[in-house]
Amino acid sequence: MNKYQEILTLLNNIESRYGSIVNCPEDDPDYLRIREFYPSTGHGSSIDDFEYRIYKLAHEGYTASEIVRLVNGNDGDIYNFIKRHRVRLKKVFKYQITTPSGEKYYVTNLVQFIKSYFKYPPYQSNRLQYLKTHGFKVSQGKYHWKFIRNGSYYLPPYLDKPAVKNGINSYIYEEDC
Numbered sequence: 175m176n177k178y179q180e181i182l183t184l185l186n187n188i189e190s191r192y193g194s195i196v197n198c199p200e201d202d203p204d205y206l207r208i209r210e211f212y213p214s215t216g217h218g219s220s221i222d223d224f225e226y227r228i229y230k231l232a233h234e235g236y237t238a239s240e241i242v243r244l245v246n247g248n249d250g251d252i253y254n255f256i257k258r259h260r261v262r263l264k265k266v267f268k269y270q271i272t273t274p275s276g277e278k279y280y281v282t283n284l285v286q287f288i289k290s291y292f293k294y295p296p297y298q299s300n301r302l303q304y305l306k307t308h309g310f311k312v313s314q315g316k317y318h319w320k321f322i323r324n325g326s327y328y329l330p331p332y333l334d335k336p337a338v339k340n341g342i343n344s345y346i347y348e349e350d351c
């Protein structure tokens with residue numbers, strides 16, 4: 175089911191319960207789900223707001239598909255805007271690794287981290303177990319640039335060694351290498 179069909183189904187549910195969306199309370203679960211797709215922007219939202227939101231989310235480290243989900247607009251228009259204006263996207267990190275000394279590393283690939291940290295590839299096939307036996311804590315999730323603290327290390331796939339985050343503008347893009 176695509177986004178349009180899902181919203182239409184939710185709208186039909188609301189209208190069957192309340193007669194009209196106008197009569198729907200704002201805490202109704204179906205109404206809240208619709209607002210996830212189409213947040214209330216008020217009157218007068220413009221193209222500048224659309225472009226600003228795309229640049230802001232890209233700067234904060236969201237992927238193109240996440241930006242499409244979060245920005246109110248046509249999916250194709252958003253993808254085209256990102257491509258046409260060459261909006262630089264940051265990597266979303268898959269792992270947060272805490273060393274025994276408390277340093278935090280954000281990485282997309284455990285093998286790459288082990289090679290850069292230990293200077294040799296691991297002999298064990300299970301990289302997660304290898305790190306845990308050396309006292310590291312590994313958490314898996316989606317770690318966006320915006321939520322990584324200053325002073326933490328990050329290792330995107332195109333760098334050989336980790337870099338330190340020193341503010342929101344300190345990200346090293348692949349084309350800058």
